[in-house]
Amino acid sequence: MEFKKLSILVFALAFSWGMLPAQDHGHEQDDHGVETEQHDEHGGEAGHGSHDEGDYDPVGTVMGHIADANEFHVWKGVHIPLPLILYAPGQGWTTGLSSMFEHGHTAVDGYVLNHGRVNRVADPSFPKGEVHIEGITHKTEKAGEKDKDVYYAIHEGREYRLDPPSTVDGGFLGGGITSFYDFSITKNVFTMILAALLLIWLFSAVARGYEKNIHKAPSGIQSFIEVFFVFIRDEVTKPMIGPKHYERFQPFIMTLFFFILFCNLLGLVPFFPGSANVTGNLAVTLTLAVFTFLVVNLNGKKDYWEHVFWMPGIPAWVKVILTPVEVLSLFIKPFSLMIRLFANISAGHIIILSLIGLVFLFGDNGRSVGGAAGGAVIGGLFTAFMNLIELLVAFLQAFIFAILTASYIGAAVEEHHHHEEEAREGAH
């Protein structure tokens, strides 16, 4: 059993670059033809250099594709709009569809679509209502020590500074609270809702099977899903949490496993309604990790807290060192869950997008058809291979998140009396 666990973890680490083929090849360049790009130091910023001007920017393209967006990019010029729910303090709620922005040509109540994401003009002098935008421009500004990318919307010849949506990283990761909050059904939210509906549809069919086939052998989709259920029960919750408590946590672990799995798999689909980098977004994995943290610590027994704050059976001076370590580990455990899932899935998307990008790099922005063909062959083969690995990673990361959560819960609900008694008996 111990070896099996270890080998699974080693295996997972070996494939620490998960990958998803985010989008299809066709839309490497965003179709913001209206943008009047300021070609300062970096030519072609964030994948929005148009075909005729600016070279293909692999980093910008990849980053653009793994990012969340307020619309689904199907192919060049074709977008599926998504609902908007925006809140700006002082201005209140704004709702609508992302198609109302006409991909950056129109501003509505100060909101503008910039590279698929809603931005807001903070300047109160900017006119309300629907306003035509001549373009969006990009500058790099010095913000203290760091350089900061800033976008401007051009309206009637004047530049208005655009605020990106607020993020809760406190400015450490380049974000921060800005003038508005985006609660829209973004690409990621849409994919999560889809995954949720698929799960509910699937499991209601399975549950019906159990009602129908009572006292009978399972059939159809019921027997397919039963394998997963029994696997999670017998290999994850029962051994990790223990036979006494596992039943209580089975729904949570199952939900985690299937929710992550479905989001991973939907992210593997390279076209609508897939392609969203859901579990490769830190906000999503952060939320899941917080759930794990809450479930683990709200169910902590006396023994668990004793082991955290005053580890029994060791000298007092070691306890003084150990207690801060244990307290830190309370937070490091879910933190590692958050980073692991995020990094695996994001890295997977990045690798596949990079391999696809070879077509454009070798093709020298369409000037070399032979190079593009070579890139297509090499990139295609590698992408096919990476997709297979990614399929494995999709399952593996869902499984690892579930099994580690189960083991943390197991540590929290475990009662140590038996071991101590045994140890005492052994000592005598």
Place this chain on the structure above:
Amino acid sequence: MTEVLFLADFSVIKPDPGLIFWTALIFILVWFVLGRMAFRPIQNALKQRERDIQNALDEARKARQEMANLKAENEELLKQAQEERVKILKEAKEARDTIIHEAREKAKADAHKIVENAKHEIENQRMAAVVDLKNQIGLLSIEIAEKVLRRQLEDKQGQEKFVKSLVDDIKLG
């Protein structure tokens, strides 16, 4: 420069409160709905089925055990019956022997008795015959004697002679 650009555009590491809100909401919904609608019923159904299977297995084992017991019992009964038969046969034989023996003994005794009786009867008959003969002889003797006497009495001298001879015959003592 490129590094800065990379970080600046690496938006997936900047947690969006909207995304956090929706993730939490959707996850809680999925957790609640699936837990209520699927996971608990499935868990119970699986447990029920496992119990059923275990019961069936237990029952089969019990039935097998009972069968074995029954077989052993039958064999025991058969053995007992056989023993009984042997015993009965033995007893019957013994009874037969006894009966035959007794019958033989009785027959012997009867025969003996019959013979005895016959002997006795014969003896009796013989005695009777003898007595009868004696009586006849007596009567005959008396008759003869009477005749002889009658004739003798006619001769006085002869009488006295005879009486005298009779008296001589009687020896006293």
